Amino acid sequence: MNLTKVTLNNSRITLIAILVVAIIGIGNYFTMERDSMPPYTVRIAVVVTQFPGADPHKVESLITEPLEEVIREMAEVKTINSESRPGLSVITVELITAVGGKELQSVWTTLRNKVEDLKPTLPQGVFGPVVKDEDIGTVFGIILGVTGDGVPYNKLEDYAKEVRDELLLLPDAAKINYGGVQDERLFIEFDDKQLAHYGLDVIKLRNIISATNILNPGGEINMGRQRIVLEPSGSFETIDDLKKILIPTSTGVSVYLEDITTRIYRDYITPRQKIVKINGKPAIALFISLKDGANIVRLGEGVDKALPRINSNLPLGVEVVRSASQDQVVSGQVNDFLVNLMQSILIVLAVMLLFLGFRTGSLVATLIPMVILTSFFFLGLLDLGFNKVSLAALIISLGLLVDNGIVVSESILVNMKRGLNAFEASVYSGKVLIVPLLISSLTTSAAFLPFALAQTPMGEISSQLFWVVSSTLLASWFLAFTFIPLLAVLIIKAKAGNKEKKENFMDKNMDKLNSWYNGLLFRVLKNPFLFLGFILALFVLALSMVQFLPFKLVPDSDRNLVTVDIKFPSGTQMEYTEQAVNDIGNYILENLIVNPETEKDKPGVLDFSSFIGEGPEPYDLGYFKNEANSSYAHMLLNTTGNMDNDYIIAKVDSFCFNHIPDADIRVNRLSGAGASGTPVEIRISGNDPEKLAVISKEVKEKLVTIEGAKNITDNWGPKIKKLMVDIHPEKAQRAGLTNMQIALALNTGLSGMKIGDFFETDKQIPIFLKNENSDEHDIETVQAFTIYSSARNQNVPLSQVADVKVDWQFGKVIRKDLKRTMTVGAHLEPGYNASDIFEAINPWLDTQKAGWDLGYNFELGGEDEDKAENLGAIFANLPLAFFLIVLLLVLQFNSIRKASIIVLSIPLGMIGVVAGWFIGGSFVSFFGVLGVIALAGIVVNNAIILIDQIDVEIAENPAIDRRDAILRAANNRFTPVILTTLTTSLGMLPLWFSGDLLWEPLTLAIIFGLFFATLITLLFVPVLYRLFFKVPFKDYEFNREIFHQKELAES
Known part of the structure; x- marks a missing residue:
């Protein structure tokens, strides 16, 4: 079946089908999910x-x-x-x-x-x-803060609940979590002496209260035809219920609980366990997540519409403000990418019109918007949505998709010049080109396959490149044999047999360039081994230079955002951590805060948020939430621009270094998606923490001497103070106390002990029993602490039954895969990469390990581990992609030798890739490697075009000299190959000039790699063909007349 012939014979149906797909594509453009990056499985x-x-x-x-x-x-x-x-x-x-x-x-x-x-x-x-x-794995991309300076906390919580309830009505909002909400407790405070007066102790009191406050079912009974549930009363419904519990005493008289305790009250935990502040003011945060398949930009618009109405209904002094706004970031990124896409389209159109002339250029130009709209159709069908990866894939595809259109359009016009009408020319072109161009599209698609098969986070993120490029190329292939012929028949059918077009300025210059190429090719074919030696030397040089390029798996985020991570030694009190955050906040308010309306060009901080004791919910793929910890805080600084971030980081980092020396404070940009938090990690495992600490100290001291490493710490931190209560069993027994009684009394008296729950309509509030002096202690008060002995009916000082002494221990024990593991981490000075540090320290580590005890080992983590995991998953699938490409080539040419020529041309792109990275001052990254692999699929197309043309020359004239066939094929394919290279390379310039570091290594790899690979391939493929098929050029005399022999018209 001839697809083009069927299309032309059913032109109305075809046009309607294409129009429907285009309309759906337009609809998808406005309704599809928009996000910064694609989701991945956590x-x-x-x-x-x-x-x-x-x-x-x-x-x-x-x-x-x-x-x-x-x-x-x-x-x-x-x-x-x-x-x-x-x-x-x-x-x-x-x-x-x-x-x-x-x-x-x-x-x-x-x-x-x-x-x-x-x-x-x-x-x-x-x-x-x-x-x-x-x-x-859920991203809460929008963070709001409900602030109210001087507003009672319980009122602020009520307002936050009202705001949350209203925002949950937004159709794109999935969940809204609170941040900074304080935990309430119902406290029963007692005095040991007072309890002892009634013959009671803490344990007896706990048991009586717990037995009274029950929620146990009473069972079920049959009454007539019904089964009735029995629900006995017993749980406390009010605080008065708790106060009026009757407590039996040693005198035989029962008294109310409120009469034998100091006080019973409801309050928030002191000190507070989690605190949120916006610009230094107390706040409650609202973290808003997006529904699956929803649009975060639309969610942000809904929030923006709701906030003025919400704020107008709140009391004076209470306000809802934004803290983090991923919707605005995504909106800007998507808009920028769409502008880049439009710029790329205009560049490609200009190149085609310039090189092909108005008639052919216009034909191919119509293909671009149709393919783009068809791509939008497939994006919706595959549920991919708009994000940085899918839009970048469209830009990468742009230069490739016109290749099919160029080849088909040129073929139709050439055959019309030979005397065929538009219908016959289109049908003939469709017949001879449909399989070669399908193979060409599939080989390019196969190059992206390893990314779709990699199951790492970065693999899942980049897998959209495969789906978008594949669907775009297949759409281009299909439309090239349906839409282009339809337009040719409808628009230019009257042009059959027209005169040769007049040469313009571009034609004349292309002829000169073509003529120069022909002469160079002839000289290279005469001296093939000299040329191959030169290419091999360039290739080896390029590979050897890679080691001098910095590597970063994923560049840091380009958001207008700076983060401050504050970690004190484990066990640090909340008040101390809060004071450090206040100090940093005051510095920002006094030195860095900027009013964008009056200080437009001044770099600084627009606003900032602080999360103390517990980090915010994940607000970006580059941030992971830590478990609640009083020694931890996280700050978000919204800055005046991405270019100002380094200035702000330097200022805040310097302040923290000089004023808060006892904390591990990291001031950074957000990490890129899928990247490790610390670029250099050395994990030391073993059983004894003391030995681990000694080894860790030696590693840190060694890292200090290595140039490029900074902020060197370990993840266990310094030791913290601990009070050891060494109980003497004989003395305790003589005092009528057990170890359990002593431990419970200490826990209740010093910290408080949970004895039940108090239930409200929408809350469950724990009930705690605690000593009235439980808030502040030192070693003397602990030693003087008394424990009631029911056996002796008296209070016994702790010092009589136990020794209290100070001990030092690690504040945390960290394990990896069931082994105690201490990790030494380091960040990098500008201009250095993790590989530099690992290369410097690895030999030293190997030497040191020889002196360690049995069972103590080290392993390298951080960026190198991320690189091995993510790139390893890609490289593991490369053999499959390579096999598919070779299989497709063999299927097309039915020749191992021809397939080998094409495969050998693939690595040549590395010469241009490395040159491009150095010229652009760039680095190697995950997406840079992706660009190299994608380049392989593009380079294959050029080689296919050349070899296919040689076969065409021989097939059309079996008597032709093979040397003439090689030169004629190279001459005929020179312009299409150059044109494809220009459309692909120049079409990616907007993506390069956008300044997005995520795509810089990829765009440089494709632009420079394709440019160099094309120039080399135009010579390399003919040379290999000459050698593989033993075509002698020693005595061959070059005659330019072979390029001007009259073409035979196809019947």
Whole structure:
């Protein structure tokens, strides 16, 4: 079946079908999802367990280790990372990449079941474990702050709830989480002496209150035809219910709870566990996530419309403001990319009209908008949406898609010159070109296949390149044999047999360039080995120069945003962390804050947000939330522009270094999607924390001497103070006390002990029993602490039954894959890359390891590990892509030798790629490697065109001298190859000039790689053909007349 003939015979149906696809494409343009980057599968869950009062080592041995043991039984688990802190175990579980999105919930259910089965074996007093997987990977792209300086906190919380309820009505809003909401408690304060007066102790009081506050069911009974549930009363409904509990005493008289306690009250936890501030003012944050398939730009517009109305209904002094706005970032990025796309279209159109003339150029030009609209149709069909990757893929495809149109249009016009009418010329062109151009499109598509098959985060993000490029090229191929012939028949059918067109300025110059090329090719064919030696030398030189280029897996985000991560030693009080944040905030307000209306050109900070004790929800793919910790804070600084970020980073970093020396503070841009937080990581594993600390110290000292490394720290931090209560069993027994009684009394008296819950309409408030002097302690007050002995009916000082002494221990224990692991990390000075640091320290580490005890090892992480994982997944699939390309070539040419010539031409692009990276002052990156692989698919097309033309020359004139056939084919294909190169290379200039570092290495790779590869391929392929098919040129005399022999018209 001839597709072109069927199309022309059913022209109305074809036009209607194409028109419908175009209209759907236009509709998709306005309705498709818009986001910064494509989504990817997050194969991570966190298991959180609370063990109040336990030190890190006890948490590790009693909670973390048993949980790790059951988790590692799961075949789907890739790595297990854990952190044991005072009273808290956090285990991060990452799955292997083979687990797809549909299987995730099944695996997480298995994880939950295993954790639940282990629960009964965990110590008493443990809360959890809880498996958290729901919001991991969800981006809460819009952050709002409800602020009110001087407004009571409970009122601010009520206002935030009202705002949240209204914003949830937005059709694109999925979830809205709170940030900075304080936890409430119902406190029962007591005095030991007063309890002792009534013959009571803490344990007795706890048991009485817990037994009164019940939620147990009373069972069910049958009454007639109904089954009735019995619900006994017993749970507290008001605070007065709690106060009026009757407590039996040793005198036999029952008294109210309020009469034997100091006070019973409801309050927020002090000190506060999580704090949010906007521009230094107290606030409650609202984190808004996007529904699947929704449009974040539209969500942002909905928020912007709602805020004026919401603010007008709030009291004076209370205001809702934006803190982070990914919708505005995405809107700007998508708009910029669409402008780049339009610029690329105009450049390609200009090139075609300039080189092909108005008639052929116009024919091919009509293909571009139709293919773009068809691509929008496929984007909607594949549910891909608009983002930086899909739009960049369209720009990459732009130069390639016109290739099919150029070849078909030229063929139709050439055959019309030979005497065929437009219908016959179109049908003939469709017959002879449809398979070669399909093979050409499929080989290009196959080059992008490894990215679609890679199951790493970066692979999933870049997989859209394969789908967009493939669908665009196939749409171009289909339209080239349907839409282009239709236009040819409808528009230029009267032009058959027309006179040769007049040569213009461009034609004359192309003729001169073509003539120069023919002479050069002849000389190269006469001296093939000299030429091949020169090319080989250039290729080796290019590969050797790669090592001098910096590598960064993914460049930092180009958002107008600076982040400040603040980490104090574990166990640091919240007030101290808050004071550090206040100091940084005051510095910003006094020195960096800028009013954009009055200070338009001044670099600075527009506004900033602080999250103390707990980081914000993930607001970007480059940010990962930490578990709540009083020693941690995160700040967001919205800046006046991406170009101003480095200035602001330098200012804030300098202030922090000089004024807050005891904290690990990182002032940075956001990391790029899929990148590691710390570029240099050296993980040291072993059993003894003390030995790990010694080795870690030596590694840090070595890193200090290596040029390029800065901000060198380890992830365990310094040791923290701990009070050891060493109980003497004999003395405790004589005092009538057990170890359990002492521990419970200390916990309740010094920290407070949960004894139940108080339920309101929409809240569950824990009830805590605590000593009235539990807020402030030192070693003397702990030693003087008294414990009521019911056996002796008296209070016993702790110092009589135990020794209290100060000890120092690590504030956390970190493990990786069930081994204690201390990680030394370093950031990089400008101009250095992680590979430089690893190359400098690796030999030293190997030497040092020889002196370490058995069981102590190191491994390298950070950027090199990310590179190995993400690029390794790509390279693992390259053989499949290579096989498919070779198979397609063999299918087309039915020749191993011809396929080999084309395959050998692929690496030549590296000469131009490396040159381009150096000329552009760029770096090697994940997307740079992607550009190299994509370039291979494009270079293949040029080689296919040349060899196919040689075959055509021989087929049309079997008696032709093969040497003439090679030269004629090269001459005839010179202009189309140059034109394809120019449309592809020049079409990518807007993407390069956009300044987006994410795409810079890719665009440079394709622009320079294709330019150099084309020049070399035009010589390299004929030379290899001459050698592989043993075509002698030694005695051949070059005659330009072979280019002007009269073409035979096809019958």
